[in-house]
Amino acid sequence: MIVTSIRELAAALGISHTTLNKHFKAGRFQAEPGGGFDPLKVRGALKRNADFDQPSQAGRAQREPEEAETDDPVRRAFNRARAARETARAQEAQIDLKRRVGEVLDAAEVEAQWAHVGTRVKDEVMALPVRVVNRLPDEWRREVFTVLSEESRRTLKSISHEFEPLGEAA
Numbered sequence: 001m002i003v004t005s006i007r008e009l010a011a012a013l014g015i016s017h018t019t020l021n022k023h024f025k026a027g028r029f030q031a032e033p034g035g036g037f038d039p040l041k042v043r044g045a046l047k048r049n050a051d052f053d054q055p056s057q058a059g060r061a062q063r064e065p066e067e068a069e070t071d072d073p074v075r076r077a078f079n080r081a082r083a084a085r086e087t088a089r090a091q092e093a094q095i096d097l098k099r100r101v102g103e104v105l106d107a108a109e110v111e112a113q114w115a116h117v118g119t120r121v122k123d124e125v126m127a128l129p130v131r132v133v134n135r136l137p138d139e140w141r142r143e144v145f146t147v148l149s150e151e152s153r154r155t156l157k158s159i160s161h162e163f164e165p166l167g168e169a170a
Contacts, residue, residue, distance in 0.1 A: 002036040012039040023049075064074050 003009050010017035023029060031047035032038055129148035133141045
């Protein structure tokens with residue numbers, strides 16, 4: 001299948017048209033005698049004519065540590081600051097991604113929800129003596145209400161000492 005333009009060739013090969021223009025001008029591949037380009041032939045020509053002396057993106061990444069080992073203290077400080085900034089950006093991006101997929105929750109939302117749950121549990125436990133006493137004969141109500149109320153308070157107090165607020169957790 002012959003394509004008639006560099007842009008069509010770029011779409012067929014999945015390479016940018018500007019990159020293909022540079023390769024064409026450098027003579028790494030040629031147009032067909034009747035005009036146009038054969039994507040299969042161009043792909044093969046690009047593989048055969050690949051410039052292995054030119055560093056790839058991976059090669060550039062490998063050279064950066066050497067640049068960081070320079071004797072220039074300003075350059076070293078700049079490289080350290082740039083590395084720290086990029087590390088922070090990567091960490092922020094990971095946290096943002098986890099938040100978007102639901103792996104990380106907002107601490108304020110969690111704290112608000114648990115405060116609501118804690119309040120509901122306390123209210124229900126404190127209402128328990130009243131609900132139980134109303135089912136008992138009159139002569140037992142006062143004594144049972146007093147005992148259940150004391151035990152409810154003691155239980156809630158015991159439970160509350162086991163939990164630290166979110167901001168104070170180690």
